[in-house]
Amino acid sequence: MDDISDAVxxxxxxxxxxxxxxxxxxxxxxxxxxxQISEYGKLANQIKMLQETGSKELKTQVDLGSNFFVQAKIPDTTYIYVQVAFGFHVQFTLPEAIAFADKKQLQLQKLADEHTRQANALKAQIHVMQQTLQQLMLA
Incomplete structure (x- = not known):
């Protein structure tokens, strides 16, 4: 009996x-x-809105960190800088930025799916082990 309780x-x-x-x-x-997927989606939507309005100038608020916002005026919206990875920023035209955001979302979705598969496998292992423990304790 001690062996079973030790194993449990x-x-x-x-x-x-x-x-x-x-x-x-x-x-x-x-x-x-x-x-991250959500952020890239927001970026693509904001760029599309900017394209639809045809505005070449933009007034916005920028978060400097810790929810400290300042007003910013962007005199030319022809190009946008997007953080691509590891702190690197790339200058894109608006259509290029949308295409990048869309590709990045697809890439990130595959990564999210992999994490979901790992989580589901772990949940299954936990469930099987719990059922095994119940059977051991009933024996």
Whole structure:
């Protein structure tokens, strides 16, 4: 009986200390990717609105960090700078920026799908192990 209770304790520890932690990490990474997808979607929508209005000048608010906003005036909206990766910014025309945002969203969606698959696999492992523990405790 002690062997079974020791095994149950070890499995429970593994579930709680490893599998659940890995699950939370996978879900957190997926949420970060979804936030990036949302940001690129907002960027594409804002650029489309800018194109529709045909405005060559723009007044906006810019977040300098920690929700500290300042007013900014953009005298020429012909080009836009987009952060592409690792802090690098690229100058795009508006159509190029939309195309980049669309491609980046597709790429990020694939990454989000992978994190979702990992999370689902971890959930399945947790479920199987919990069922096994219930059977062990009933035996």
């Amino acid at each position: 304790a070890q499995y429970e520890a593994f579930i709680n200390e490893k599998l659940r932690v890995d699950l939370e990490q996978a879900l957190g990474l997926r949420d970060q990717v979804y936030n």
